[in-house]
Amino acid sequence: MKSCVLAYSGGLDTSVILGWLQDQGYEVHCVYVDLGQPCEDRAAIEKKAHDCGAASYRLVDVREELCRDFAFPVLAWQAKYEQIYLLGTSIARPLISKVCLEVAREVGATAYAHGATGKGNDQCRFQLAAEALDPKVEMIAPWRIKEFREAFPGRTELIAYCENKNISVKASTAKPYSSDENVLHISYEAGQLEELDVNGVELVDFGMGVSPQEAPDKSESVTIGFEAGVPVTLNGQKVGALEMVESLNDIAGRNGVGRIDMVENRFVGMKSRGVYESPGMTVLYNALMNVEQLTMDRDLMHLRDRMAPEVAEMVYYGFWYAPKLDAMMAFIREAQKHTTGEVTLKLYKGNISVDSRSSKNSLYDEDIATMEGGGSYNQDDAEGFLRIQGLPCRVQGTVTPRKF
Numbered sequence: 001m002k003s004c005v006l007a008y009s010g011g012l013d014t015s016v017i018l019g020w021l022q023d024q025g026y027e028v029h030c031v032y033v034d035l036g037q038p039c040e041d042r043a044a045i046e047k048k049a050h051d052c053g054a055a056s057y058r059l060v061d062v063r064e065e066l067c068r069d070f071a072f073p074v075l076a077w078q079a080k081y082e083q084i085y086l087l088g089t090s091i092a093r094p095l096i097s098k099v100c101l102e103v104a105r106e107v108g109a110t111a112y113a114h115g116a117t118g119k120g121n122d123q124c125r126f127q128l129a130a131e132a133l134d135p136k137v138e139m140i141a142p143w144r145i146k147e148f149r150e151a152f153p154g155r156t157e158l159i160a161y162c163e164n165k166n167i168s169v170k171a172s173t174a175k176p177y178s179s180d181e182n183v184l185h186i187s188y189e190a191g192q193l194e195e196l197d198v199n200g201v202e203l204v205d206f207g208m209g210v211s212p213q214e215a216p217d218k219s220e221s222v223t224i225g226f227e228a229g230v231p232v233t234l235n236g237q238k239v240g241a242l243e244m245v246e247s248l249n250d251i252a253g254r255n256g257v258g259r260i261d262m263v264e265n266r267f268v269g270m271k272s273r274g275v276y277e278s279p280g281m282t283v284l285y286n287a288l289m290n291v292e293q294l295t296m297d298r299d300l301m302h303l304r305d306r307m308a309p310e311v312a313e314m315v316y317y318g319f320w321y322a323p324k325l326d327a328m329m330a331f332i333r334e335a336q337k338h339t340t341g342e343v344t345l346k347l348y349k350g351n352i353s354v355d356s357r358s359s360k361n362s363l364y365d366e367d368i369a370t371m372e373g374g375g376s377y378n379q380d381d382a383e384g385f386l387r388i389q390g391l392p393c394r395v396q397g398t399v400t401p402r403k404f
Contacts, residue, residue: 004111036183088185093125209253212350229336248280
């Protein structure tokens with residue numbers, strides 16, 4: 001019998017795919033990758049997989065790895081897709097593929113199946129990661145298979161299939177949008193959110209925090225310490241990556257931080273609308289930026305900022321396991337080598353402001369920067385500096401005078 005692993009969530013789609021794969025003659029090994037989905041009953045999901053005839057079921061907890069080895073390197077780049085999206089879903093998908101392929105190796109499976117559609121980004125992230133890690137793997141994406149789509153044109157047919165197979169499904173009313181969540185963020189899309197005249201922030205029932213309007217009328221301070229660009233202390237206490245993110249999700253969430261609504265360009269070519277909340281990571285991006293302002297050399301920072309959109313694009317598209325991204329990650333580790341320091345932020349009704357910042361590696365010298373008299377900066381030096389800088393302008397202005 002052919003054998004495959006299935007990235008399994010226990011929801012309607014992957015439950016149907018489990019049964020369908022068995023109908024196609026596959027022995028199916030279900031893999032639930034725990035990314036910090038807060039509202040899912042893990043025991044019930046495991047029971048359903050066994051009830052549906054899965055050859056095996058694995059729950060693999062990668063929450064710490066997701067934060068430490070995936071989210072924090074992207075944070076070090078200050079990478080945001082199209083200047084706003086913090087890549088919470090994009091970062092998690094290659095890790096899911098990695099885990100599924102590890103299980104496939106253990107059980108001797110040669111195929112890897114997932115429930116991503118043929119219109120979205122996730123299919124790209126799953127497959128590009130899998131093919132980089134195991135070029136010989138057989139990828140099975142049922143929603144890209146015509147016969148599967150013809151058998152299941154809508155939710156009614158999916159539910160009917162489950163009833164016929166005695167597969168338990170929730171008979172709840174569908175939300176007016178779909179969502180995907182992990183410890184880094186929750187994304188909301190599709191349904192009524194496809195209508196651009198609908199206010200997405202008002203439509204969505206957010207799961208990680210309150211609105212700015214509902215946040216307390218008093219600011220809350222939080223202090224974050226970094227070592228070589230990695231967040232390591234929270235309010236003076238050393239914490240691991242997962243605890244850092246979860247704690248900041250709670251703190252920032254109750255202060256209304258981290259919601260966005262955007263229309264983005266998918267890798268497959270279409271524009272789509274997404275609403276996201278990422279309270280903890282939003283605070284970390286802001287905190288790291290403020291420590292970098294003290295410690296990172298000007299030209300190095302500007303180079304990093306020019307390259308960051310390229311990193312964000314590669315992560316968004318799914319090229320996590322690519323030589324180019326490997327090289328860029330090596331670059332950012334070197335670039336962040338001196339980014340050690342501490343920043344205290346004030347959170348107030350969705351806003352973030354800086355209270356204080358410090359670093360043993362600070363390049364800020366008050367004696368040089370002061371606008372008061374004295375100091376160690378000799379203003380006479382600026383005369384020669386500007387004569388040299390202005391030389392090309394003077395020559396060009398003489399040869400080709402500008403009208404003004």
